[in-house]
Amino acid sequence: MRQSRYLLKKIGWALLTVLIVILLNFFLFRILPGDPARAGIRDPRLTQDAVAAIRERFGLDKPVINCFESLNPVEFGSCGVNPLDTQLFIYVGNLLSGELGISYHTNRPVIDMLKEQLWNTVLLIGAGQILAIFLGMGLGVLAAWRARTTIDFSALLASLTFWSLPTFWLGIILLFWGSSQFGLPTGGKLTPAGNFANIWEEWADVGWHLLLPTLTYTIVFLGEYMLIMRSTLLDVLSEDYILTAKAKGLRTAQILKDHALQNAMLPMVTIIALNLGFTVAGAIQIETVFSWPGLGGAIFEAVERKDYPMLQGAFLLIAVSVIFANLVADLLYSYLDPRVQAG
Amino acid sequence: MSETTVGATSLSGFWRSFRRSRMGLVGLFMLVTVILMAVFAPYIAPYDPKEVIRVTIDDIYAPPSAAHWLGTDDAGRDVLSNFIYGSRVSLIVGFFASFISIFIGSVVGIVAGFYGGRAENVLMRFTDIMLVIPDLPLAVVIVALTKPSLWNIIFVIGALGWTGSARLVRSQTLAVKQRKFVLRARSIGAGNAHIIRYHIFPMVLPLIVVNTVLVISLAILNESTLSFLGLSDPTALSWGQMLNFAFTRGAMSARAWWALVMPGLGIVWAVLACTLLGQGLEQVLNPRLETHYLAVGAQMVARPGMEAQV
Amino acid sequence: MRSLRQAPVLLEVRNLNTDFLTPGEAPAHALADINFTLREGEVLGIVGESGCGKTTLMLSLMRLLPANGRITSGKVNFMNTDLLSLSEREMGDVRWKNVAMIFQGAMNALNPVHTVGRQIAEAIIQHNYITDQKLVTDRVVELLELVGIGAERKDQYPHQYSGGMRQRAMIAMALACNPQVVIADEPTTALDVMIQAQILELLAKLRDKLGLSILFVTHDLGVVAEMCDTVLVMYGGVTAEYADVDTIFNTPQHPYTQELLRAFPDLTRPTEKLVSIPGYPPRLNALPPGCRFAPRCPHVFERCHGERPSLHPLNGRHFASCHLVESESTISPETSKFPGKSGEK
Secondary structure (H helix, E strand, O other), X not given: OHHHHHHHHHHHHHHHHHHHHHHHHHHHHHHOOOOHHHHOOOOOOXXXXXXXXXXXXXXXXXXXXXXXXXXXXXXXXXXXXXXXXXXXXXXXXXHHOOOOOEOOOOOOEHHHHHHHHHHHHHHHHHHHHHHHHHHHHHHHHHHHHOOOOHHHHHHHHHHHHHHHOOHHHHHHHHHHHHHHHHOOOOOOOXXXXXOOOOHHHHHHHHHHHHHHHHHHHHHHHHHHHHHHHHHXXXXXXXXXXXXXXXXXXXXXXXXXXXXXXXXXXHHHHHHHHHHHXXXXXXXXXXXXXXXXXXXXXXXXXXXXXXXXXXXHHHHHHHHHHHHHHHHHHXXXXXXXXHHHHOO | OOOOOOOOOOHHHHHHHHHXXXXXXXXXXXXHHHHHHHHOHHHHOOOOOOOOOOOOHHHOOOOOOOOOOOOEOOOOOEHHHHHHHHHHHHHHHHHHHHHHHHHHHHHHHHHHHHHOHHHHHHHHHHXXXXXXXXXXXXXXXXXXXXOOOHHHHHHHHHHHOOHHHHHHHHHHHHHHHOOHHHHHHHHOOOOHHHHHHHHHHHHHHHHHHHHHHHXXXXXXXXXXXXXXXXXXXXOXXXXXXXXHHHHHOOOOOOOOHHHHHHHHHHHHHHHHHHHHHHHHHHHHHOOOOXXXXXXXXXXXXXXXXXXXXX | OOOOOOOOEEEEEEEEEEEEOXXXXXXXXXXXXXXXXXXXXXXXXXXXXXXXXXXXXXXXXXXXXXXOEEEEEEEEEEOOEEHHHOOHHHHHHHEOOOEEEEOOOOHHHOOOOOOHHHHHHHHHHHOOOOXXXXXXXXXXXXXXXXXXXXXXXXXXXXXXXXXXXXXXXXXXXXXOOOOOEEEEEOOOOOOOHHHHHHHHHHHHHHHHHHOOEEEEEEOOHHHHHHHOOEEEEEEOXXXXXXXXXXXXXXXXXXXXXXXXXXXXXXXXXXXXXXXXXXXXXXXXXXXXXXXXXXXXXXXXXXXXXXXXXXXXXXXXXXEEOXXXXXXXXXXXXXOOOOXXXXXXX
16 A cells, blocks of 8 residues: 555655664764763873773773774775674664663763653653644734734734744843742752652642743744744635635634644644654753753763763764654654645 | 746846835844944944953943943953954854855755756755754764864854755755746757756745845854854854853853843844845745735725625 | 526626725726626626636625725625625625535645545535535535536545546535526636536536526637527626627627637638737726727727726617717616616517
């Protein structure tokens, strides 16, 4: 059936991209300057032996890939190194078993740290995205319906302005204003050394800390969704079938709901899915400003501390989620649009 | 595939169409003011940011006063002067980076769209992969692991920002390629290079121009973000860099709102200028009637004894 | 020739004027003083060049003009109700149920994400024509079969239909609530000749079977000769000539009608040179003060440039707006005896 061929093609492509990202990820951190072993060790008093021991522990004494250093074709196939013993192979092998290495900085397994941080980021963007989607789309529908009226122009101007705000700056301003005017927390996920009587109180505290970052996030994305919805809906409402619907005697609200929105949602859904994928990464700004312990902040910290396993793991996770979100967007679109299924 | 039409074929016609877009005019005005500010910085700024000054504790984060209209920053320097000079860095990085992006994107787009076949496949697959890799984390990683310098930032932003343009340009190239005048040119023996230069490129150029404005706004935003995260050259005081200093050096606790608000406003001004300008340009080059079948409008003149009908 | 004289009048349009407004420019007078009548079972052909206002006229009747359109004066009497006096809500009730429209069946006239069956059912349910769900489905199948589309296709999407099928589906949909009047806006223009013939045959069959009155908009005189009882020839937004089909083809009085007929190639004389009417249709926001056809008329004389001719009655059911045909006693349209109410054919 055509649809399953389409599905397979898309999934296959996604997997290929993941593979390329894995390779890229691997090489990126090996090519960039800075000996990973030295980087993980800040103490200059370490002896050569100690450094060697650390290298061995992290597997950095093995060759990177089979005969990477000598690409001479004659020697290539016979450099006497067991290809399975190279860093690349070990890395991929580890990946497949869910092992992402140990953080240089905290000595905890990368995967554990990532799990926590991913959850925190999802919490942050989840709330913000939902609000931004509904408010943005609603505003977009209103603006498109009342195109060229004052409502439209004000909504358009507001959205363009929101879109032009640098995320981190909006965060700073809200943080400044929120903490000085309303006593909102200046950062973090939980009040340090807070004693919580039960899980509800703890959640309430998290919510309290979540307020400003979510507000920032919502405002930034509200503009984008509004603009896209407005533009899409304007196109849709100029299509002939809208005139047909009106000629059939349907009321405006009905036409908007039954005919226009479904068609307008097609591109919207794709964009939302893509955004969700990207914003796992884009939360870097908000997480930095609000000291929120999420994935974006993790990357930033890992960069500062040259914590390569952490960096690699985080980067991979982000790239994979983007690829996954892309795949979901593609599949969703093909599901919603009957024209695509037929090929 | 629908093609963007050129709304005006001459410069004066273009200006006349553009003039009708209020947003475009406001955007243009805003952009011109900020460019002028950057160009004439030495004449406008009250203090020279490079001047070595001696400061006391009172001079740090001093609130706005007659001597310092926008107060002072963490090093006792005049925020207003920094702000004015900061526009230079922000704009320069923004412009250069976006030119790199536009160049790469246009070349990729035109080649892919025009030559088609394997070249197109390879190029578009490559573009897809680049699109998927998230920009900011990659930029953070690359810039952080290499020497912090303005050129690095320009290059990184430029090298990561071309994908959107590539797709757009390719679409447009495909559409233009189908048009009759291209076929006619071929039939009289015009070579590929000639067709691209004289037929394809002029039709794609308006789209590129509109897209450039958008890319510039994104580049300025990206530069400010990277600077804020501390990944830029600290001696090049862009607006993002000013915010980095303010944020990491206690402006929040000092309640020094002037150090936090002003540089950001500069960024917003520049980006909004480009955005509005882009809207205006789009109106000219891709005029949309902005009306639709459900639009509210009185269809009849009121008759005596009856309210106006809709 | 079916006798229409005694059939009741369904639609009576009097002095309809429509403008299009563009900010910063003069209003375009798209329709000026249009008058015609439609009786039960009558097929009225509306012909003219592209841009002469045929579609605008149809949209005005159904009050589906775009946001910058204004009906500035006139009456559209449908069975004794002036449609122009109804509220939007009331008009919505009239649309499709009493007066339905067959759009050009282009890809986008039907919603691509809904099945064809659902779109037809929507019309039925909207006007409460049938309320029982099962009966609605039966009616949809009945309609599709009426136009020669198999019942199983009701669950297919528009892109799965061919061009001719889409047009037939549009016809089926238009008949959903058994309207009295059907407006067919160039229903065969985008189709090839074979399909065209099929569609016309279908329309004729439906007209006879269901007793439909049809407003048939077209620029194809051959179709008019085949299908229509009366003809309204439009030019530049005004009525050039209005008469029954035989009169128009045999004794046209308006120069434009005459030119139009001459321009239409005649298969019985294949070696004749093709003729066209030189010049271009008028710009509707920069109209000449006199007769709109004056710049291109082969019989133009001085009066034509200054004074706009009114719709002049010629022996009963024949009207033309041309100074040439005006007799000594010029009768203005408001006081003229309206077609159908008097006169013998």
